[in-house]
Amino acid sequence: MKNTTARTIARKTLVGGLMLLGGLGLTSARAEIAAPGEYTIDAAHSTLTFRVSHLGISDLLGRFNAFEGNFTLNPKGASKVELTIKTASVDTNHKKRNEHLRSPDFFNAKQYPVIRYSADQVRFNSKGEPTSISGDLTLHGKTRPVILTVQSVGAGKDPWGGYRAGYNASTVIKRSNFGMNFMLGGIGDEVTLNLYIEAIKQ
């Protein structure tokens, strides 16, 4: 019994130590500017959220739980961004509301199963960090130009030998521009999209 407890403590200490070392390793790499190259979004460490006004008295937050994407960043060459979101994965922490959001009143998820963002124009600052992305957002069957404002968070080697980069991006769209007009009186027209992305270099 004592041996088992001791082994458990030793294992936890080892795992904790490795995590701490990994964390320290990443911490030391945070200030790095992401290396140019092709990245795949790590959905497990990324989050896509949206915010919309409810009756003009509060803001409602939602998220999409299923998405995938990749991007190529190259300050001196061609860059591109591809992001695909499964519409049916919309989640506002309320089952009934999620069903309603999937219906023809809003996203019409059966008719339009995916939301796509595709861009090939990325602006960089003097340090080589991306600052904005200009692309086309296809939502609810309509494609409109959308510019994402980008903030670099960090980059560096992870504890498993890979290389990761993190970005926050945001934009504001009008849902009516995408033909999503239901209940414009009660539910805001302007929707703020926030993307918290961690990606692994290929």
Place this chain on the structure above:
Amino acid sequence: MMNTNLQLILPSLVLPLGLSMLWAGFSRHYSWLLWGQPLLWLPAYFWILGGEVPLLPEEASHWLWLLVLSSMLLLLGKPADSRPYFQWPSMAQIILLAVAIVILSRPVLQYELSLALGLELLLMLGVGAVLLVTISVNRAATPALTLAVSSSGLALVTALGGSVLVGQLAGALASVLGVFAVGEIYTRFGGRKLSQRQLVPVLQVYLALLLIARVYAEIPLPSMMLLLAAPLLGWLIRGRFAVIGSAVASIAALVWLLTTADNSSYY
């Protein structure tokens, strides 16, 4: 900005019912009633869709105005009343229904084709075909009331269980029929009844809305089947009170939804 309740009630109840009453009151010629009545649903339809006239349909509901007009054009042939089964007018309407089912469900069929969905669509076509044949040979006692009750059931089930927008479209359909439904209850109220032919385009829209409610707004399968049975019961059961069959089926569809689905409010 218009009050939310008015936004729901005006196009789905007040406008279609008002137009229907005006039309019934002022149109003295039979052909005016015949050709005008199914079209009265369209102003409410365009309003509910946000003022758009979807000339190039994108979503399933955008096809409905074309369905109404196509069904009315097919009625230009010889009268369907009192014809034997499977004569051309009925066959043409059945073919139109089959085409409508394929077009309306095509986006889902492209990426989510399953045996269950295929069977549901075939069931809808089968029952729809029976309805379209029955409507042309069988003199139902209260045809407008039957469809109005069924459409009201569809409106409630869809609005509470899936999509308010699709529910509004079904509500407007019930409202367009409302004045004739009242006329069927109180025969002294003008004594006017919708002919079977007038109901064919309205029935096509009812079936299309039921399909949209099931495929896109995901109302429960038992509710869909009960709403499919509702007009059939009203037509097949003989006698003045046949509409009770439609009412029972519609209420059962609603009860099923309310007792099985998550009905927590969040508005």
